[in-house]
Every structure is written in C-alpha cells, then in structure tokens.
C-alpha cells in the first residue's frame with residue numbers, strides 16, 4: 001500500500017516563510033522580535049541544535065542572541081542571567097537549552113523564566129494553561145506535531161491516538177493537545193505491559209520514547225498515521241528515530257521520517273512562539 005511521507009522540512013520552511021512576512025510587517029511598526037538562547041557547556045548535540053535555532057531565527061528576521069555559560073556555572077549565576085532576560089524589554093523569548101549540568105536544579109531554572117517569555121512552554125504556568133485549555137505557549141515539539149497533522153490534512157477528531165512516552169516536553173503535552181482536538185488518547189510508557197496491545201489500536205501513533213527504532217511492524221495497525229519524535233544517534237553516527245522506518249512505513253497511511261520530520265518543526269514553532277510573544281506584548285502597550 002502506498003504511504004504518504006510527511007515532509008517536515010518542507011512544512012517547516014512554509015511556516016518560516018509565513019513568519020518572515022509577519023516579522024516584516026512588525027518591523028514596519030518598529031517591533032523586532034527578540035530571542036535569547038542560553039546554552040550551558042559545550043555538549044556537541046546541544047551545540048548543533050542551538051546553531052539550528054539561531055540560524056532559523058535569523059532567517060525569519062528575529063533578533064537572536066546566544067548566551068554561553070561555562071559548564072561549571074553556578075545555579076545562582078544562571079538564575080541571574082534568566083532574570084536579566086526577564087527584565088530586558090528587547091527580549092520576547094527565552095530558551096534555556098536542556099539538559100543542564102547536575103549542579104543546577106532544572107525545575108528551579110524553568111520556574112524562573114517569565115511565563116510571558118517562555119517560548120518553550122516549559123513553565124508551570126504555561127503547562128497548567130495548556131491542560132485547562134487556556135491561552136498558553138505550547139511546547140515546540142507537540143505544537144509542531146499538531147501543525148504537521150493540520151497541514152497534512154490529517155484529522156484528529158474521533159481518532160484513537162496512542163502516545164508512547166510521558167515526558168514533560170513531549171508525551172504529556174501532546175496527549176492533552178490531541179485530546180483537546182477531540183481525539184481519544186491512550187498514554188503508554190516504559191512500564192506499560194504488552195505495549196503492542198495498545199499501539200495496534202492506534203489510528204495515530206506518537207512515538208516519543210527515546211529508544212532507537214523500538215517501534216516495529218508488530219506495534220502498528222495497517223493504515224495508521226505514525227509520528228516519530230525520536231532523535232537518536234546510532235553507533236555509525238547516523239540519526240534514527242524511535243520507529244524502525246523501513247519495517248513500519250509500508251503499513252502506514254502516513255509517517256514522518258527522521259531526520260526531516262518532527263525536528264525541523266520544533267524549531268519553526270519556537271520561532272512562531274517568539275513572534276507571537278512579541279505581538280502579544282506590543283498589543284498590550
């Protein structure tokens with residue numbers, strides 16, 4: 001059966017093009033969206049993600065700045081940096097790249113980010129507002145998945161969505177967004193007994209476990225839509241998802257690849273949140 005490959009790279013480009021136009025209009029009103037990315041240490045994967053974020057924000061005309069802190073930075077110093085960004089009127093979005101070194105309490109850092117500038121959607125206020133269906137910044141990966149589905153004409157209403165993974169960044173928020181879009185949602189995780197029993201019932205399967213290629217044909221119902229959130233580095237250096245693509249794809253009606261699926265959308269939605277934050281703030285003036 002032929003399946004549709006969801007082209008996250010192309011859809012992300014489309015989102016960025018729209019944002020570029022929007023930023024152009026804002027500039028005519030004297031508004032320049034500003035993003036600060038705080039990177040602690042020099043972890044190679046983090047370096048590469050952060051470069052992608054900065055490059056993409058420059059492409060759409062967002063004023064972006066990378067703030068580098070030493071791996072040994074104290075929690076107090078990092079909190080001080082966040083507070084400075086909270087106060088800076090030129091800053092509309094703050095992103096503290098995760099993971100952080102062990103001497104730092106990640107939850108404390110996240111809770112310090114002003115919810116109005118929390119373009120990652122990680123603060124307790126934004127998480128709470130998402131769950132009660134109020135206006136909020138949605139975390140970029142789940143937001144990107146919803147946008148991929150929408151722009152691929154995949155309807156969610158009444159479908160059975162099965163989410164594998166319960167992280168704060170992906171599994172939990174995507175479950176609530178899908179439910180808000182009127183899907184019936186099942187949440188599975190590492191302790192789920194007989195995972196295939198659940199995943200085989202999915203019309204829409206979201207794989208966000210962080211285990212290389214663990215979702216195989218035995219997990220998937222024919223005709224399902226499969227969204228692969230995994231970004232795993234294999235021993236040969238190649239990127240792989242949580243889904244064994246060659247095995248699963250022929251069964252599906254649509255599937256996202258890795259790379260080129262959810263990843264580029266994550267960055268596009270970060271930019272969208274940043275532009276939205278600038279619009280919100282300036283409309284309050």
Ligand SMILES: Nc1nc(=O)c2c([nH]1)NC[C@@H]1CN(c3ccc(C(=O)N[C@@H](CCC(=O)O)C(=O)O)cc3)C=[N+]21
Pocket residue numbers: 048049052095096097098099120140231239258259260261262263264265266267
């Ligand atoms: N505060 C915070 N916010 C984040 O959003 C955040 C974070 N910390 N920490 C790390 C994860 C990971 N993440 C990715 C974003 C884009 C790609 C991406 O664009 N991937 C490309 C491939 C990139 C490559 O080749 O390495 C793709 O899938 O096609 C991947 C991963 C954001 N994260």
